Amino acid sequence: MGKLKSLLKAELVSHRVTKKPDPGIWIFSSTDNAHYNYNSRYLFEYVKDNLPEITPYFVINDEKLRKKLGDKYGKQYFIETCSIEGMKKALSAGVWFTSAGLPVYGTGLGKNRTIVNLWHGIPLKKIALMDPNLSRLARIYFKKIFTENYTFVLTCSSRLIPVMAESFQISPDKIKVWGQPRNDVLFTKTDKEKVLGSIYPDLPSCKKAILYAPTFRDYGVTSLFPFKDYDKKALDAFLEKEDAVIFLRTHISEQGNAGPYLSDRVRYLGNEQAEDIMDIADMFDILITDYSSIYIDYLLLDRPLIFLPYDKEQYLKGRGMNFEYDKVTPGAKPDSQQKFIDAIAEICxxxxxxxxxxxxxxLFFNEIQQPCMKNICDEVKKHVGMD
Structure with a gap:
């Protein structure tokens, strides 16, 4: 269904729904209403398991995924919003949570319900209406469909309130420092040996597990080991000596580019191996990235970081950053394989x-340094008069 067609249908249906939305029904959604991910997923599971007074639903318009999730968690929890009936069900809810998009698109939807944008990361890069690549028409659409509907937008630090307020062009008092639900899993212990053994039965011993999560680039293919002196055999020999394994997690569209770099000691860790990396992030001893805000979540673990910003000038010119890159990236930035190896060796x-x-x-980015989902639910219940 095209976005315009969906929007027109939603506008029609929303104006026909006269019954007041029920504050005890909470709807969750994420990217394009077709993915079960980000902060929405974690908060939904918390509500489902801990708040019997709430009726939660997750919007999944992908039929196969909806069936798969229904088989796993219970069919009663998953709905679609492609049909008029599905839209009506979503519109019956007094509370919506989203990480990207909305359960139903339309104008004026925040007038009679609470809509909470959990978002899906710290705004290291320019986001939403601060994105320099957004067209004038897209800005108008974003403001009417998203910004004007939000009751609250969540973040992790009071220092981020001005950035989030400007990004969404909403009043700073709508930005709430309540944290990110997905970070709650960082405070639980993952059994590294059990998880790695189930994903890679042939994995050699792994004293140090290193996650390498580079950012997707709009302008070209990511250079995964961007070193003029890159030597696969030398890297493998070093990793074997240190009893370490690098787990490479690229954007799904770049999975094919990882092939030449893979070995016993450099393994691919895509969505098939781990649907949401946050579930197992705490089992990694080192994180390597370039511009991904995943490192800001990882800071909560107080473990070493390595950055590979080989195309920093080009990347920042195209997207722009909310902070001075070198001041907020606390880790080695090697520009050769030897320096890369030295950085890992130091940590090992x-x-x-x-x-x-x-x-x-x-401390700058993460004021919320403990599980936050209970508090988010308590705040929303208080806001809708359920406390």
Whole structure:
């Protein structure tokens, strides 16, 4: 269904629904109403398991995925919003949570219900209406369909309130420092051996598990090991010596580009192996990235970071950053394989040169340093008069 057609249908249906939305019905949605991910997924599961007074639904318009999730969690929890009946069900809810998009698209939907944008990360890069690549028409659409509907937008630090307010062009008092539901899993312990053994039965011993999660680029293919002196055999030999494995997680569209770099000691960790990386993020001893805000979540673990911003000038010119990159990326930035190996070796041997800088950065971005889902639910219940 095209967005315009869906929008027109939703406008028609919403004006026909006269019954007041029920504050005890909570709807969750994520990317394009077709994915079960991001903060919405985690908060939905918390509500389902812990708040019997709430009736939760998750919008999944992909029929196969909806059936799969229904078989796993219970069919009663998953709905679609392609049909008029499905839209009516979503519109009957007094509370909507989203990480990207809305359960039903339309104008004026926030007038008689609470709509909470959980978002899906820290705005290291320019997002939403601050994105320089957004067209004038897209800005108008975004403001009418999204910004004007939001009751609250969540973030993790009071220092981020001005950035989020400007990004969504809403009043700063609508930005709430309530945290990100997905970060709650960082405070639980993952059994590394059990998880890795189930994903990779042939994996060699792995004393140090290293996650490498580069950012997708609009302008070209990501150079995964961007070193002029890249030597696959030398890297493998080093990793074997240190009893370490690099787990490479690219954007799904770049999975094919990872092939030449893979080996016993460099493994691919895509959606098939781990649907949501946050579920197992705490089992990694080191994180390597470039511009992904995943490192900001990872700061909560107080573990070493390595950055590979080989195309920083080009990337920042195209997208733009809300913060000065070098000041908020506390970790080594090697520009050769030898320096890359040296950075990993230092960490493996117990030297952590960036810990103080990392902890300072964590305090800046992550005021919420404990599980937050219960508090989010309590705040919303209070707002809708259920407390």
């Amino acid at each position: 041997h117990g030297r952590d040169r960036y810990q103080q800088e990392r902890q300072k950065c964590n």
